[in-house]
Every structure is written in C-alpha cells, then in structure tokens.
Amino acid sequence: MTRHQKEIIIKNVFFILSLVSILILGLIVVFLFREGLPLFREVSLRDFIFGMEWYPTYSPPSYGIWPLIVGSLIVTILSSLIAVPLGVLAAVYISEIAPPAIKEVLKAIIELLAGLPSVVLGFFGMVIIAPWLQETFDLPTGLNIVNASVILAIMAVPTISSISEDALYAVPNEFKEASYALGATKFETITRIIIPSALSGISTAVILGMARAIGETMVVLMVAGGAAALPESIFDSVRPMPASIAAEMGEAPFRSGHYHALFATGIVLFLMTLAFNLIADYISQKFKEVGSATL
C-alpha cells in the first residue's frame, strides 16, 4: 500500500467517525418529529402553541402549551438576570484581578458547584429556599418562579463563568500591555479592552448558560410548583416544558394524543435551544473583528 493510499484511508476513517455523531443526532431529531407531528392531526399548530389550556387528560383533552412556554421563558430569563452578572463578574475577577491563592480556591469552588447533581440542588430549593420564601413573603407556596430561577442560576453560573474565563484568558497579553502603556488603569483596561475583546466568547457563555437553564428538567420539576397557568407575578408557580414532559411521559398511553403532545412540546423545546445556539453563533460572528493580519 502506498503512502498516498494510507492517507486516503485515514482521511475516510475520520470522516466516517465524525459522521456517526451527526447521524445519531439526525436520528434523534427524526424520531422526535415522527412522534410529535401526529398531534397536529388533532390540534392546529396555532391552538397548540398559543392555547391557554393544558388539560391533556380531560375529555375532551386540550393541548395548549402557551403557559408552559411562558413558564420556561420566564424562569430562563429571570435566572439569566441573576446568573449572567454573577458568572461574568466572577470570571473577570478570577482571570484578571484575584491574587493566585484566591483564584485557585474560587475556581475549585465553582467547579464543585458545576459538579453538584441537579437533584441535590432541587432538594435544596425545596427544603431551604421554599420555606424561607413562603414565610418571608407570606405566600401560599414557596415552589415558584423565584425559587426555580435562583436554583437554575446557581446551575448556570459555573457554565457562564468557566467559558467566560476561557474567553478572557484568550485575550492576548499584548492588548493589555498596549493599554497600560497608554496610561490606562486596570479598571479601564478591563472594561475597554479585555471584556470587548472577549465579548464573542462571553456571549457564547451566556447563551450556553441560558440553554442549560431552559433545558434543565429536574430543578423545575422539583421547585417550580407545576401550575400550568400563566403566572401573574414572579411568586406564582409555573410548569416549564421539561417539567411537564418528565412528569407526564410515564402516564401518557403510548401514541395517544397526550403522548404526541409531549413529543411536540419536545420539538418546541428543541427549536428554542436551536434558536439560542444560532443567536450565540450570530453574536460571536458579529463581534468578531474581521481579518487578523499578522496577529
């Protein structure tokens, strides 16, 4: 066998290997759509997405997932509002400001946070945060949007912080030196040079953190309260899409309307995460400076 033939074989082996993961992903998507789409023989797309009532076991059933979508979105947005500043600022502190000893301790703690099983965090939300919320704000239940958002934020912080940190480390030292040499202070260098240079990476971190929050199942199942109704305040209970799917799939008869509705909910969730990723991609392209010249 000639060297050239070997090269061709190696090339093709790698191509096939990379194809496998794409193929598996493709099959999952096909399966998701095959099980979800039959729902629309019973319900119109509009009634499904914007329907206000989720009573899948009633007779006749109604499959409106708008409250579920709103539940997912509001929990994701609120948790991002908490997690993004925390995660990004923690990353800035760790990569640019902290003395080496503190840096190591902080990194270890954040990694530990990332390793906590979501069910443990959910348990914490149920036993510690829920009673506290209930007493402090005099609520009927502490299992609500705020509780779920706080726990999801705790889960998203390590993702946001570690990816942002990588992006910040990747900012060339030359930029920092140039900034200091022009008489910039550390704070000015961080806000005007380091963070803007790392912005594409930081946006990716934020979006991935949000994707983590929107797809998270166990926490919202345990602490969001499970009410499939449009919330009126952030202290109301909600039923985000993953919680609904996880809670009901075991009870839904195989290939019943309910079963198809849950898969269709899965499709919506999938499209939303896909949208998040496309946005992340778009933002990171937009902030990327064109051309690299000699650098």
Added chain:
Amino acid sequence: MENNHFDTEIIKTKNVNFYYGPFKALTDISMNFEKRKVTALIGPSGCGKSTLLRLLNRMNDLIAGARVEGEVLFEGMNIYDPEVDPVEVRRRVGMVFQKPNPFPKSIFNNITYGPRLTGTANKLDLEALAEISLKQAVLWDEVKDILGRSAMTLSGGQQQRLCIARALAMKPDILLMDEPTSALDPISTAKIEELIDELKKTYTIIIVTHNMQQAARISDKTGFFYIGKLIEYNATEKIFTNPDVKQTEDYITGRFG
C-alpha cells in the same frame, strides 16, 4: 555619562538594580538620556536592555515578583517614589512594542483610545488628533479613507506605524521602542527608521534593537549591555568605530553574542 546639563537631559537612572524574584536582571545602571536624541540600547539576548526600557515607564510593575532599587529621575522626579502614580508616568512616556499590537478596534478608535482615557471626548478634537498623529506616523495617506475599518486588516508594517501614531496621540515626552522592527520586512523597517529620524525633532526616543546596523543608522548615542551591566555608553559613532571597551568591539564585530 559626562553630560550633566539639566536642559538637555530628560530622564536618567541612578544606581538602578532590578530583580525578577531572586534573579538580578540589572546591576548598578546609571544612564542619562538626552532630550530630542535617539538613544539605542544594544546587547545580546537576556542582557537586560528591554528590562531597562520597561523600567522607564514602569511597565515592569505588571510583572509579579519584580523589584527595583535605585532611582529613575524623569525631569528631576523619581518615578519610583511611592507618591508617583504609574498611570501618570505612562501617559508621558509612550511605548511601542516588538510585535505590532493594535487593539481589535477600528483604526480611529485605536488612535483615540489614550486621549479618551484622559477625558478628551469632543469628536472634532479627536478627529484632529487622529489626523495629526497619523500624519506624524506617516500613515495618514494610506488609511485616511478607512479610519472605521478594523486595525487588524492592516499589514504588519502599517500596524506598527499605527501603534506609533497611537503612542504619539498621547503627546508623550519620551517614546520607548522595544525592537519595533524585528517583526517587520525590510521595506517596513526602512519606513519606521525614516519615521524615527523625523520624530526625534520633537521627541526623545529610546530604542532597543538587535540590529546593530539599525543602531548605527538611527541613533545619536548607544549603550551596550552585557549580562545586566552597562558596559559602554557613548556617542554612536564612537561605539561603532572606536569603542573604549574591548567587549563592545568584540560584540559589534560579531566575535560573540
């Protein structure tokens, strides 16, 4: 070192020792740098010439474990006095680095980065300043129509002249250059050398170079360093034709280094 007239000297080091942790990088350096002259610092790699350059605008402060002994007097004031703000020093002593390092911003924003820090916010002022600085760095004609474009799209030589313009926009008294042409092609190098010749009418320039022909071409005075010590500091012509110290001659003629 014989020149002590205050009106011609702008910055000088007095018995400076410098350490990176336990390693002593500079030993007892006393040097006067003259106003509106080009001073070249030469010597083999690791001799401490870049370290000395970075002492003059306190860039070594950024290195953990670095320590300075002695005084660096800038117009009579010791810049290592605890009262002195290094940010203030760096605004008056500009620096150009070995590798062109424009910010990943537009050409205009690169030039106006420094002035904006000091509070110049008026758009017309900034535009005028950008034009003057780019003209001084002989880059204006090449970039005047693309000021909004990313500085990263320029060639290496253009980037380096942009970095010089960026430093000039701060209207510094001294311009430190750390091997500014070592990453450039010969044509870009020639342009930068011409530029230095022009700039010395207004600025005091201290340049570290590995290229001895370059030192001979552009500098008025040359200091030769070896293993952290200043071996000889003299007029460039003397250093390159008839040096006082044998070691200098050996280095310049290529017998070591």
